[in-house]
Amino acid sequence: MRTAKEKLVVIGNGMAGCRAVEEILTRDPDRYEITIFGAEPRVNYNRIMLSPVLAGEKTFDEIVINGQDWYEENNIALSGGSPVDHIDRDAKTVVTRSGQVAPYDKLVIATGSDPFIIPIPGNDLEGVVTFRDLDDVENMVAAAEKGGDAIVIGGGLLGLEAAHGLSLRGMKVTVIHLMPTLMERQLDEAAGWLLRQELESRGQTILTGANTKEIQGKEGRVAGIELEDGTRVKADIVVMAVGIRPSTGLAKQAGIDCERGIMVDDHMVTSDPAIMAVGECVQHRGLCYGLVAPLWEMCRALADHATDAPTGYPGSVTSTKLKVSGINLFSAGDFSGGEGCEDIVMRDATRGVYKRLVLKDDRLIGAVLYGDTADGNWYFDLLRKEEDLSHIREGLIFGQAFASGGALADPSFAVAALSDDAEICGCNGVSKSTVVTCIEKGAHSLDAVRSQCKASASCGSCTDLVESLLSLTLGGEVESGPQTMCSCTSFTHDDVRRLILEKQLKEIPEVMQELHWTTPDGCSACRPALNYYLMCAWPGEYVDDQKSRFVNERLHANIQKDGTYSVVPRFFGGITNPRELRAIADAVEKYDARMVKVTGGQRLDIFGIRKEDLPAVWADLNAAGLVSGHAYGKALRTVKTCVGSEWCRFGTQDSTGLGVKLEHATWGSWMPHKFKMAVSGCPRNCAESTIKDFGVICVDSGYELHVGGNGGIKVRVTDLLCKVETEEEAMEHCLAFIQLYREDAHYLDRTAPWLERKGLDWIKAQLFDDPQSISRLAQRFRYSQQFSQDDPWAQRAAGDRKDLHSHLAEVRPLAMEKA
Amino acid sequence: MTQATVGKWLDIGPVVQIGPGSARTLPVEGGEEIAVFHTMRGKFYALVNKCPHRQGPLSQGIIHGDTVSCPLHNWRISLQSGEAQGEDEGCTPTIPLKLDAGRIFLLREAVVPQFMPSQPSSAAQSA
Ligand SMILES: Cc1cc2nc3c(=O)[nH]c(=O)nc-3n(C[C@H](O)[C@H](O)[C@H](O)COP(=O)(O)OP(=O)(O)OC[C@H]3O[C@@H](n4cnc5c(N)ncnc54)[C@H](O)[C@@H]3O)c2cc1C
Ligand code: SF4
Ligand code: FES
Numbered sequence A: 001m002r003t004a005k006e007k008l009v010v011i012g013n014g015m016a017g018c019r020a021v022e023e024i025l026t027r028d029p030d031r032y033e034i035t036i037f038g039a040e041p042r043v044n045y046n047r048i049m050l051s052p053v054l055a056g057e058k059t060f061d062e063i064v065i066n067g068q069d070w071y072e073e074n075n076i077a078l079s080g081g082s083p084v085d086h087i088d089r090d091a092k093t094v095v096t097r098s099g100q101v102a103p104y105d106k107l108v109i110a111t112g113s114d115p116f117i118i119p120i121p122g123n124d125l126e127g128v129v130t131f132r133d134l135d136d137v138e139n140m141v142a143a144a145e146k147g148g149d150a151i152v153i154g155g156g157l158l159g160l161e162a163a164h165g166l167s168l169r170g171m172k173v174t175v176i177h178l179m180p181t182l183m184e185r186q187l188d189e190a191a192g193w194l195l196r197q198e199l200e201s202r203g204q205t206i207l208t209g210a211n212t213k214e215i216q217g218k219e220g221r222v223a224g225i226e227l228e229d230g231t232r233v234k235a236d237i238v239v240m241a242v243g244i245r246p247s248t249g250l251a252k253q254a255g256i257d258c259e260r261g262i263m264v265d266d267h268m269v270t271s272d273p274a275i276m277a278v279g280e281c282v283q284h285r286g287l288c289y290g291l292v293a294p295l296w297e298m299c300r301a302l303a304d305h306a307t308d309a310p311t312g313y314p315g316s317v318t319s320t321k322l323k324v325s326g327i328n329l330f331s332a333g334d335f336s337g338g339e340g341c342e343d344i345v346m347r348d349a350t351r352g353v354y355k356r357l358v359l360k361d362d363r364l365i366g367a368v369l370y371g372d373t374a375d376g377n378w379y380f381d382l383l384r385k386e387e388d389l390s391h392i393r394e395g396l397i398f399g400q401a402f403a404s405g406g407a408l409a410d411p412s413f414a415v416a417a418l419s420d421d422a423e424i425c426g427c428n429g430v431s432k433s434t435v436v437t438c439i440e441k442g443a444h445s446l447d448a449v450r451s452q453c454k455a456s457a458s459c460g461s462c463t464d465l466v467e468s469l470l471s472l473t474l475g476g477e478v479e480s481g482p483q484t485m486c487s488c489t490s491f492t493h494d495d496v497r498r499l500i501l502e503k504q505l506k507e508i509p510e511v512m513q514e515l516h517w518t519t520p521d522g523c524s525a526c527r528p529a530l531n532y533y534l535m536c537a538w539p540g541e542y543v544d545d546q547k548s549r550f551v552n553e554r555l556h557a558n559i560q561k562d563g564t565y566s567v568v569p570r571f572f573g574g575i576t577n578p579r580e581l582r583a584i585a586d587a588v589e590k591y592d593a594r595m596v597k598v599t600g601g602q603r604l605d606i607f608g609i610r611k612e613d614l615p616a617v618w619a620d621l622n623a624a625g626l627v628s629g630h631a632y633g634k635a636l637r638t639v640k641t642c643v644g645s646e647w648c649r650f651g652t653q654d655s656t657g658l659g660v661k662l663e664h665a666t667w668g669s670w671m672p673h674k675f676k677m678a679v680s681g682c683p684r685n686c687a688e689s690t691i692k693d694f695g696v697i698c699v700d701s702g703y704e705l706h707v708g709g710n711g712g713i714k715v716r717v718t719d720l721l722c723k724v725e726t727e728e729e730a731m732e733h734c735l736a737f738i739q740l741y742r743e744d745a746h747y748l749d750r751t752a753p754w755l756e757r758k759g760l761d762w763i764k765a766q767l768f769d770d771p772q773s774i775s776r777l778a779q780r781f782r783y784s785q786q787f788s789q790d791d792p793w794a795q796r797a798a799g800d801r802k803d804l805h806s807h808l809a810e811v812r813p814l815a816m817e818k819a
Numbered sequence B: 001m002t003q004a005t006v007g008k009w010l011d012i013g014p015v016v017q018i019g020p021g022s023a024r025t026l027p028v029e030g031g032e033e034i035a036v037f038h039t040m041r042g043k044f045y046a047l048v049n050k051c052p053h054r055q056g057p058l059s060q061g062i063i064h065g066d067t068v069s070c071p072l073h074n075w076r077i078s079l080q081s082g083e084a085q086g087e088d089e090g091c092t093p094t095i096p097l098k099l100d101a102g103r104i105f106l107l108r109e110a111v112v113p114q115f116m117p118s119q120p121s122s123a124a125q126s127a
Helices: A015-027 A047-054 A068-073 A134-145 A157-168 A189-201 A249-253 A292-306 A376-385 A390-398 A411-416 A432-440 A446-453 A463-474 A493-502 A508-514 A526-537 A551-555 A578-590 A611-623 A655-666 A727-744 A751-758 A760-768 A773-788 A792-797 A813-818
Strands: A006-011 A032-037 A064-066 A077-079 A084-088 A093-096 A101-103 A106-109 A113-115 A128-130 A149-153 A172-176 A205-207 A212-218 A221-227 A232-234 A237-240 A244-246 A262-264 A275-277 A282-284 A319-321 A329-333 A341-348 A353-360 A363-370 A423-425 A565-567 A595-598 A604-609 A636-641 A675-680 A694-699 A702-707 A719-724 A809-811 B009-014 B022-026 B034-038 B044-048 B062-064 B067-069 B076-078 B097-100 B103-107 B124-126
Touching: A006 A015, A006 A101, A015 A032, A015 A064, A015 A292, A047 A134, A047 A157, A084 A249, A128 A134, A134 A157, A134 A237, A149 A157, A149 A221, A149 A232, A157 A172, A157 A189, A157 A237, A189 A205, A189 A329, A189 A353, A189 A363, A189 A508, A221 A237, A262 A275, A275 A292, A319 A376, A329 A376, A341 A390, A341 A508, A353 A390, A363 A376, A411 A463, A423 A432, A423 A463, A432 A446, A432 A463, A446 A463, A493 A508, A493 A526, A508 A526, A526 B062, A565 A611, A578 A604, A578 A611, A604 A611, A611 A792, A636 A655, A655 A675, A655 A694, A655 A727, A655 A773, A675 A727, A694 A727, A702 A727, A719 A727, A719 A760, A727 A751, A727 A760, A727 A773, A751 A760, A760 A773, A809 B009, A809 B022, B034 B103, B044 B097
Parallel strands: A006 A032, A006 A106, A032 A077, A106 A275, A128 A237, A149 A172, A149 A237, A172 A205, A262 A282, A636 A675, A675 A694
Antiparallel strands: A084 A093, A093 A101, A113 A244, A212 A221, A221 A232, A319 A329, A329 A363, A341 A353, A353 A363, A565 A604, A595 A604, A694 A702, A702 A719, A809 B124, B009 B103, B022 B034, B034 B044, B062 B067, B067 B076, B097 B103
């Protein structure tokens, strides 16, 4: 008689449980008498293929891994539909909910994970489903058959696959995602933006930065949701796909060590030597995994141990792909950057491709690929092998075919090897020989090439190639072109402004993608500039990006050297009244301001306000009718005036009145730099109009208009632009000049250097050559003012962006000690 | 007593309180104010809220990559090491930080140096 076989019991009939059994069977088919318990009433299937089943691309039968016959052939007793309720470690038995008791010598826990249900009202309504097993898929399919609206909460891998499936089944889908970037754990902002564009173009609505407050129901069934910000979206079904938690309940109850998951050693053994655990339910060396690939490696280690040939599992590096047809997306390793890390970014706008590699010590540690994922596996391999890549670094981003091509690894060799008729610039159809001829004829800089043969003048993706051709053709003689915007791009400010309009670029990540930024999220020089350019180009449409603003503009106050702020309310034309003065005096006392100072622009500056107090100060000042003076902004600051004809014995016109009107027309407008104006009532010029960006000098016969003055580091006296007869004309010219400056200057150029660069003649030509110009420019300015003339202080005082002013929390150890 | 008051780590609230690309402050009674940063790529860091140059409040700078540009004179400070980047020299103390179950934790003894981990005497309130 044979000795009785050891009894192996497996809890969990999922991907890891069955794979572990398969691995054991290949090593030693006769060693164990095996029983598998599964909570689901079905055989072992490929869970990751539930997405294609939901999308209608596969049937359940097609995703079964091990059918009934497999259990029979291998003498495995399957108890489907019978969840294990209890493990008795002393008696070495497991007990199912239905009361079945099974003894074991070795136990494997492979219970996977549980979908996380966010604890909000309404999460138990009928029609709220998770996405984990076939029952969930069947629920969704049934709902989709009735059509209507679906909401998917969670814009991660799983949520997007659910959304895709439901939209293919004809539902109108809205994805609600808490973070600003879809799949933020796998993608950076740039790739997330591309993905979002693609999904939106397929008809899905994507709401990011959206926090669900409650799920609303009607007669016990889900009807819609409400977000924290009050937005409501209706729905016939709500899929919750916000994350998973290792299923540790059973193990915990049995007293097995658990943290986030069931703790296992390198052989997948738990704190009880007779019990192993594998799959999503475990925590190994501090990590829990939510993907299949690591499970395979774990199952091998488990089987080696269970058959007495222990090898050990060292942990896994994982990679992700999104299973949504037509979207190529790959992400692996750590691409969040950090000390000593180096980014290589390639953006090919024409093909919609974004690739980013992160290197540390010449080794690849992370990769994100969007659009073209052909090299994903190669990068993943390099990443896992931790190979030194210094010898192929130059060509790495171009992929395996390029980088492993020996001499081709040097991009200039690659360019040299191109045939004469090879296309260099796809946008303008320029061949290599054309570019080379152009260089030989005297175009010795990138800019010269761009203007003479148009290569690299459009999308710029071939800039590297043109530069290589320049250095190949000229040796060391390449002239450096005009300054680029910053080191993140090869484009100048002018190029960027022009291309934003030409290519209708409307968001910062879009500009960075289309114009081939070489850094993932720009720098402190280009981000504020792009924010301004987009705002100027698309008034009313572009949504301001607070995180790309300098602190003064973010907090609507001036930061001072001690970290406190100063606040300047607007006095239109420099005029104030007792009510306003009283409000200022009160605020100074109430908030302990340390000084009040009359500024050079005839306003009052209140110093020494703490960041936390700003909203309250504004509320008090607002109550007296005062609004923000934008003294903190690249914006219209002040209009200085003299008293003019109303009081002064020399005054020729109402200079104060005109100043007030000018300020009412222009306050709130964002500019490339700060912008100051003044109006003097006669040539004695008491308002110092001739050192302002725009100055008016009233004379008997009308108004002299002066531009481009600066009282700053480099004093510059204005140039006379023209003379006009009426106040209306003076106003109209002012608005037109401002708009020309707004649309043309580089960010952080004041009018003085701008005017010197462009020349007064150019400015006059823009304004006067075409009789329509003045009114067209002024009209564009007025249009944009519709959207920018609301007082930022009022919004903040009303509680907008409270987080910018309040502390995260407070730590008071001493207070507690006393208590 | 809440969970926040025990253990080696101080719970300073949910991750969602700090949007990517921004930072928030944490005043500490008897210690230095702390700035907690969330980078555009989703990493969290904590530093003393003082620039090594002239004590500028780093929390108010523009965050890009894993650095912040100081709002006062534009020094660039590494969020990971606190070191000034480029030509500049100086270092801001960093505070060990970890995330767990959607919450942010700071190493208690780094927050308040004189504070002994065994004393059950700290409170962090969610703002
Ligand atoms: C829709 C979807 C798409 C996915 N796509 C991908 C992908 O593209 N790539 C990828 O790598 N991963 C993907 N995953 C994740 C992948 O499916 C999991 O990592 C994998 O299934 C985990 O295997 P497991 O055996 O640990 O858990 P599971 O496969 O979940 O198996 C656990 C089993 O244990 C059972 N069980 C739980 N408790 C008990 C109990 N008390 N008694 C008896 N039985 C119990 C459960 O019913 C379940 O059948 C996807 C997951 C889903 C849901
Ligand atoms: S500029 Fe002329 S009008 Fe104005 S205050 Fe001076 S002198 Fe009088
Ligand atoms: S204080 Fe930070 S740069 Fe000067």
